Amino acid sequence: MTEQYTSDEMMTITAARALNNNSTCFVGIGLPSAAANLARLTHAPDITLIYESGTIETKPQVLPLSIGDGELCESALTTVSVPEMFRYWLQGGHIDVGFLGTAQVDRYGNINTTVIAASHKDSGPDGAHSYANPKVRLPGGGGAPEISTNAKEVIITVRHSKRTFVKNVDFITTLGFGRDGQGRKGKSTLGKGPTLVISDLCILKPEDETNELIVVSLHPGVTKQQVIDASGWDIRFADTLQTTDEPTSSEIEVLRELKRVTEAAHSQTETA
Amino acid sequence: MTLFTTLSKAIEDGVKDGDIVALEGFTHLIPFAAGHEIIRQGRRNLTLVRMTPDLIYDQLVGAGCVSKLVFSWGGNPGVGSLHRVRDAIEHGYPAPLEIEEHSHAAMANAYEAGASGLPMAVFRGYVGSDLQHVNPNIKTVTCPFTGEALAAVPSIKPDVGIVHAQKADRAGNVLIEGILGVQKEVVLSSRYSIVTVEEIVDDLEASPNSCVLPAWTINAIATVPFGAKPSYTHGYYPRDNSYYKRWDSISREREPFLKWLDEEVFQAGE
Numbered sequence: 001m002t003e004q005y006t007s008d009e010m011m012t013i014t015a016a017r018a019l020n021n022n023s024t025c026f027v028g029i030g031l032p033s034a035a036a037n038l039a040r041l042t043h044a045p046d047i048t049l050i051y052e053s054g055t056i057e058t059k060p061q062v063l064p065l066s067i068g069d070g071e072l073c074e075s076a077l078t079t080v081s082v083p084e085m086f087r088y089w090l091q092g093g094h095i096d097v098g099f100l101g102t103a104q105v106d107r108y109g110n111i112n113t114t115v116i117a118a119s120h121k122d123s124g125p126d127g128a129h130s131y132a133n134p135k136v137r138l139p140g141g142g143g144a145p146e147i148s149t150n151a152k153e154v155i156i157t158v159r160h161s162k163r164t165f166v167k168n169v170d171f172i173t174t175l176g177f178g179r180d181g182q183g184r185k186g187k188s189t190l191g192k193g194p195t196l197v198i199s200d201l202c203i204l205k206p207e208d209e210t211n212e213l214i215v216v217s218l219h220p221g222v223t224k225q226q227v228i229d230a231s232g233w234d235i236r237f238a239d240t241l242q243t244t245d246e247p248t249s250s251e252i253e254v255l256r257e258l259k260r261v262t263e264a265a266h267s268q269t270e271t272a
Numbered sequence: 273m274t275l276f277t278t279l280s281k282a283i284e285d286g287v288k289d290g291d292i293v294a295l296e297g298f299t300h301l302i303p304f305a306a307g308h309e310i311i312r313q314g315r316r317n318l319t320l321v322r323m324t325p326d327l328i329y330d331q332l333v334g335a336g337c338v339s340k341l342v343f344s345w346g347g348n349p350g351v352g353s354l355h356r357v358r359d360a361i362e363h364g365y366p367a368p369l370e371i372e373e374h375s376h377a378a379m380a381n382a383y384e385a386g387a388s389g390l391p392m393a394v395f396r397g398y399v400g401s402d403l404q405h406v407n408p409n410i411k412t413v414t415c416p417f418t419g420e421a422l423a424a425v426p427s428i429k430p431d432v433g434i435v436h437a438q439k440a441d442r443a444g445n446v447l448i449e450g451i452l453g454v455q456k457e458v459v460l461s462s463r464y465s466i467v468t469v470e471e472i473v474d475d476l477e478a479s480p481n482s483c484v485l486p487a488w489t490i491n492a493i494a495t496v497p498f499g500a501k502p503s504y505t506h507g508y509y510p511r512d513n514s515y516y517k518r519w520d521s522i523s524r525e526r527e528p529f530l531k532w533l534d535e536e537v538f539q540a541g542e
Contacts, residue, residue, distance in 0.1 A: 029349065029350060030350070052376060053298050053299060053300075053451045053453070054298075054451055054452060054453075055451065064350075065349060065350035065351075065511075065513045065516065066299045066349030066350055066511070066513075066516070067298075067299060067349060068298050068299025068300050068349075068451045068453075069299065069511055069513075070300070070450065070451075070504055070506055070510055070511060072451075073300075073450050073451050073506060074506075079450065079451055079452065080452070081452040081453065081454065081455075081456065081457075081483075082298050082323070082376070082380045082452070082453050082454050083380040083381065083383065083384040083454060083457060085380075086376060086377040086380045086381065086395075087380070087381065087384075087395070090377070091377070091395060091396050091397075110400075114373075114402070114403070126402055126405040127402030127405055127406065128402070128405045128406050131402070131405075131406045132406075134362075137353075137358055137361060137362065138347075139345050139346050139347030139353070140343070140344060140345050140346050140347075140373055141344060141345065141373075141374075141375040141376070141401070141403060142324075142344060142345035142375070142376050143345075143375070143376040143377065144375070145375040145377070145397065145398060145399075145401045145403065146375055146376070146377035146395075146396070146397045146398075149396070149397070149399045149400070150396065171402050172400060172401055172402045173401060173402070173403065174401060175399055175400030175401060178400050183400045184400075187399070189396060189420060190399060265513070266513045266514065266517070267514055267517075
């Protein structure tokens with residue numbers, strides 16, 4: 001009998017398990033950063049974590065609030081400039097997994113972190129209308145547009161809701177498989193794109209040929225109907241639908257300790 | 273020797289109304305003190321360039337110094353929105369704000385191209401992204417050797433580049449350590465460069481491959497201890513993450529922001 005855990009913990013632990021010990025992983029801030037470091041502190045102690053601030057093989061003891069916290073640099077093997085990070089290390093083909101969060105993801109794994117449109121009638125074919133008619137202005141692309149195309153594959157982690165899992169994103173900040181699912185076809189210089197999406201309800205993978213995200217595994221206790229109700233398109237399920245393994249008590253313990261020390265560190269007033 | 277000066281003199285000499293100004297520092301070494309001095313001197317119609325506008329540009333935008341923002345990620349890291357920037361974009365308060373939006377890879381490449389004396393940067397980017405449909409400065413070029421379509425953006429060449437660093441020696445050579453961001457690129461790509469430092473030392477004690485900016489690449493150096501707060505200076509003081517969290521409530525509405533501006537910037541002085 002495993003102890004009680006939250007759906008957020010389930011998501012982070014499942015995302016952590018998707019990373020393996022031999023990976024070189026380019027980590028986004030927030031949910032991906034928590035999962036990547038949980039992986040490092042549990043089953044993947046040798047995983048190489050890289051942040052866009054230039055820190056290579058970083059091993060932070062507390063989760064960074066920003067992508068460039070001092071902790072990342074102090075615990076890194078080496079720190080390179082930002083142009084070098086994006087040119088040599090990412091574009092140069094040294095990243096196995098790009099690990100991203102998002103505000104919206106659509107059925108073809110496209111990511112929107114730029115703008116939520118005022119009305120969905122407004123989202124034209126190239127995002128320009130959404131951009132000119134925002135309801136919510138989001139932070140923007142940051143490193144994601146090139147992480148998604150230059151990393152060998154992409155893992156996305158995001159909480160499941162009708163607002164986040166939409167049929168078509170209002171704006172493609174970052175390419176998944178494009179508006180027709182075929183956006184990477186014939187482009188040999190690009191990575192595979194999203195291979196896995198992990199939410200707090202389930203695990204999704206792109207279907208062969210169509211590249212539409214379908215549910216391959218439900219987290220323990222989650223029903224198909226819950227996923228349907230929290231998705232913005234007629235979401236489909238794999239024929240052989242799995243149940244995600246429950247978190248172990250040790251995974252839960254390590255995650256909670258990581259959150260606890262992080263919270264303590266970030267609420268401290270400056271101590272210089 | 274006019275290289276060493278005060279912060280107020282450096283800003284007065286270097287930054288003019290209407291200039292393109294880049295205050296850089298990738299989370300680390302953000303030159304907040306210099307930004308506050310620009311606010312105090314009442315500069316207007318600036319085009320501000322920065323990969324991550326961060327609180328420093330939220331403050332400059334909220335204070336009415338800015339007419340255009342060039343950026344690639346516009347949030348309060350780990351916390352939420354930049355409310356003053358959003359108020360300017362959404363409501364034109366305190367002044368309308370034009371934006372030019374990129375990805376990090378594009379801006380990093382554009383700074384490097386600026387430092388390299390090239391008119392544009394070429395890289396494998398923006399594939400399938402709608403950013404290319406809303407920013408006319410994102411174009412495609414074809415590789416003359418392989419035929420591959422690649423992204424091109426104009427190089428960044430600011431009128432003024434401003435960075436913070438750990439230390440300068442007495443000749444004005446500057447050492448930067450830790451997360452380097454685009455510090456070297458912005459100094460080399462700018463027509464006029466200002467560096468604030470924590471301290472002046474006899475010897476930089478730099479290892480052979482350290483990031484050192486020779487004195488002759490810099491126009492003005494001012495000693496400003498804690499000049500990057502609430503950002504941080506590696507080896508001197510940590511990032512004040514709790515301040516970044518507090519900024520959300522300071523900046524969310526206009527009144528508390530204006531009170532902050534008066535107390536922490538105008539009354540604080542240099």
